[in-house]
Amino acid sequence: MFKIAVLPGDGIGPEIVPEAVKVLKAVGKKYGVDFDFREGLVGGAAIDATGTALPAETLQLCRESDAVLLGAVGGPRWDNLPPAERPETAALLALRKGLGLYANLRPAYLFPALAEASPLRREIVEGTDLLVVRELTGGLYFGEKKRERTPSGEVAWDTLIYNTEEIERILRLGFELARQRRKKLTSVDKANVLITSRLWRETAERLAREYPDVELTHMYVDNCAMQLVRWPRQFDVLVMENTFGDILSDLSSVLTGSIGMLASASIGGKVALYEPAHGSAPDIAGQKKANPLATILSAALMLRVSFKLEEAAREVEAAVGRVLDKGFRTADIMSEGKTLVNTEEMGTLVRQEVEEG
Ligand code: NAD
Numbered sequence: 001m002f003k004i005a006v007l008p009g010d011g012i013g014p015e016i017v018p019e020a021v022k023v024l025k026a027v028g029k030k031y032g033v034d035f036d037f038r039e040g041l042v043g044g045a046a047i048d049a050t051g052t053a054l055p056a057e058t059l060q061l062c063r064e065s066d067a068v069l070l071g072a073v074g075g076p077r078w079d080n081l082p083p084a085e086r087p088e089t090a091a092l093l094a095l096r097k098g099l100g101l102y103a104n105l106r107p108a109y110l111f112p113a114l115a116e117a118s119p120l121r122r123e124i125v126e127g128t129d130l131l132v133v134r135e136l137t138g139g140l141y142f143g144e145k146k147r148e149r150t151p152s153g154e155v156a157w158d159t160l161i162y163n164t165e166e167i168e169r170i171l172r173l174g175f176e177l178a179r180q181r182r183k184k185l186t187s188v189d190k191a192n193v194l195i196t197s198r199l200w201r202e203t204a205e206r207l208a209r210e211y212p213d214v215e216l217t218h219m220y221v222d223n224c225a226m227q228l229v230r231w232p233r234q235f236d237v238l239v240m241e242n243t244f245g246d247i248l249s250d251l252s253s254v255l256t257g258s259i260g261m262l263a264s265a266s267i268g269g270k271v272a273l274y275e276p277a278h279g280s281a282p283d284i285a286g287q288k289k290a291n292p293l294a295t296i297l298s299a300a301l302m303l304r305v306s307f308k309l310e311e312a313a314r315e316v317e318a319a320v321g322r323v324l325d326k327g328f329r330t331a332d333i334m335s336e337g338k339t340l341v342n343t344e345e346m347g348t349l350v351r352q353e354v355e356e357g
Contacts, residue, residue, distance in 0.1 A: 011280025013071020019347025134245025
């Protein structure tokens, strides 16, 4: 039996998470695996109910589970809280730190049926199959930050800081993951300007000697942004600093047709966390328009990474592929001649494909 902590969160979270749970239940039935789902409060919803974005019971629930399924947190309602109390920092960053999740994996795979959904031309995005590995508990987001009054106004700073150990463990993961794929690792940095990047690059060079079967290349982050939209097929695994990864993985979602298609897994501790790469999308919340596929594909990652149920993971991914091949689309990936469905209908279609596939 696998215990899954289910944290719907805010905005579209409570709309998309039940769809992934629905698909997981179908997988459980088909493969004779028992899943025990336990729901917890997180984000703005938790602030409203308990006064804090990550209640102690929620963190405890996550720690006692085998995996965590998260929707999204945040929204305009909580935007004016002090930074340390906002859902994004008080819940997400605290959850990552609390569970020791130092790596975020964001696979950007283009389902062939969606080649037309990307704003980029078909010949550019076709064949995209890359994995962004983002460092998640260090770098610019976690270094010292401060804001102070000065005689002429204010001064504010964020600190980008890394030690060798932090860099080494994320790079090592990058090498290992490249080994399981097409054996190409792109280490993304800004070594021409940042001293942390120079340490990063030297560490990558040193580790590369232990992975002679993996081809390592270095790329500046600005060039990488351009290369991702110019020629994404050149990439297999990309590994990078926290902020760089946040930005470039959102960018890579465009290659998959929509941010509503981009799954993610945060790993490194005993319990891993699975969530769509997007946020709470307040602009479409409550309208049944959200694409649940990123969350469903995150659940597939959970099956693969945490539960080692590779066949079931592939089954879910194949079910998503078949639903798209049949022409069903949520609004974000809609194109001419396709059938528009809402969040719940999309989840049901994937569940049916799993049941019948
Ligand atoms: P967002 O990802 O929520 O939305 C960006 C755009 O993508 C919006 O137009 C939205 O409608 C669309 N979109 C996102 N997910 C979609 C889906 N599944 N289907 C269809 N369209 C989708 O980013 P944002 O607008 O910058 O942030 C909104 C809130 O979410 C903010 O409070 C932000 O801090 C928070 N946020 C949370 C997380 C997280 O929980 N991991 C991540 C990013 C942002």
